[in-house]
Amino acid sequence: EDQVTQSPEALRLQEGESSSLNCSYTVSGLRGLFWYRQDPGKGPEFLFTLYSAGEEKEKERLKATLTKKESFLHITAPKPEDSATYLCAVQSLNSGGSNYKLTFGKGTLLTVNP
Amino acid sequence: GAGVSQSPRYKVAKRGQDVALRCDPISGHVSLFWYQQALGQGPEFLTYFQNEAQLDKSGLPSDRFFAERPEGSVSTLKIQRTQQEDSAVYLCASSPLGRTRTDTQYFGPGTRLTVL
Numbered sequence: 001e002d003q004v005t006q007s008p009e010a011l012r013l014q015e016g017e018s019s020s021l022n023c024s025y026t027v028s029g030l031r032g033l034f035w036y037r038q039d040p041g042k043g044p045e046f047l048f049t050l051y052s053a054g055e056e057k058e059k060e061r062l063k064a065t066l067t068k069k070e071s072f073l074h075i076t077a078p079k080p081e082d083s084a085t086y087l088c089a090v091q092s093l094n095s096g097g098s099n100y101k102l103t104f105g106k107g108t109l110l111t112v113n114p
Numbered sequence: 115g116a117g118v119s120q121s122p123r124y125k126v127a128k129r130g131q132d133v134a135l136r137c138d139p140i141s142g143h144v145s146l147f148w149y150q151q152a153l154g155q156g157p158e159f160l161t162y163f164q165n166e167a168q169l170d171k172s173g174l175p176s177d178r179f180f181a182e183r184p185e186g187s188v189s190t191l192k193i194q195r196t197q198q199e200d201s202a203v204y205l206c207a208s209s210p211l212g213r214t215r216t217d218t219q220y221f222g223p224g225t226r227l228t229v230l
């Protein structure tokens with residue numbers, strides 16, 4: 001069974017204080033790893049997809065990296081508007097052919113104080 | 115362009131009532147997914163459609179849950195005889211391509227269901 005564990009559960013930063021969020025995963029075969037941002041009362045908003053170990057993607061102050069066991073979301077010089085819950089999800093290859101559904105972690109609640 | 119829309123945004127039901135939740139996917143998207151998100155948790159897969167065909171309903175928690183997408187666009191998730199444990203946010207997502215390829219799932223705002 002696919003498993004995704006995110007840490008920490010909550011993170012509080014000062015504006016400009018860089019940090020990283022962790023996503024550890026266990027899958028039978030990784031088809032893709034996804035990062036989403038979720039604001040209160042809204043649906044998840046797509047950020048990145050990573051497909052293979054060593055891959056990196058960047059968007060503004062965010063950078064996502066991937067190894068064979070985990071992914072990191074690095075936040076550089078965060079601003080208060082970066083405050084949100086960040087969700088990690090995997091899409092796996094398995095013998096049943098259910099290789100399209102996403103398995104999510106519980107998320108990391110990020111708060112950036114001004 | 116228009117994203118995924120869901121209605122109603124909020125639904126309060128008395129225990130035992132039936133509810134119907136609607137999802138309008140992005141126009142032209144082949145794949146449609148329903149997820150359930152409990153408070154403080156990540157979304158959990160319920161069911162998957164490719165066009166009008168329901169290819170996977172393994173995540174539906176009981177036979178009180180039923181989903182359909184009769185014309186391959188709008189989808190409805192129906193919950194019969196609601197129970198308090200059904201209280202959650204129900205998220206709909208759509209993606210452009212079929213099951214054999216990896217592509218991004220775009221989520222709607224969700225319907226928050228509260229069962230009293």
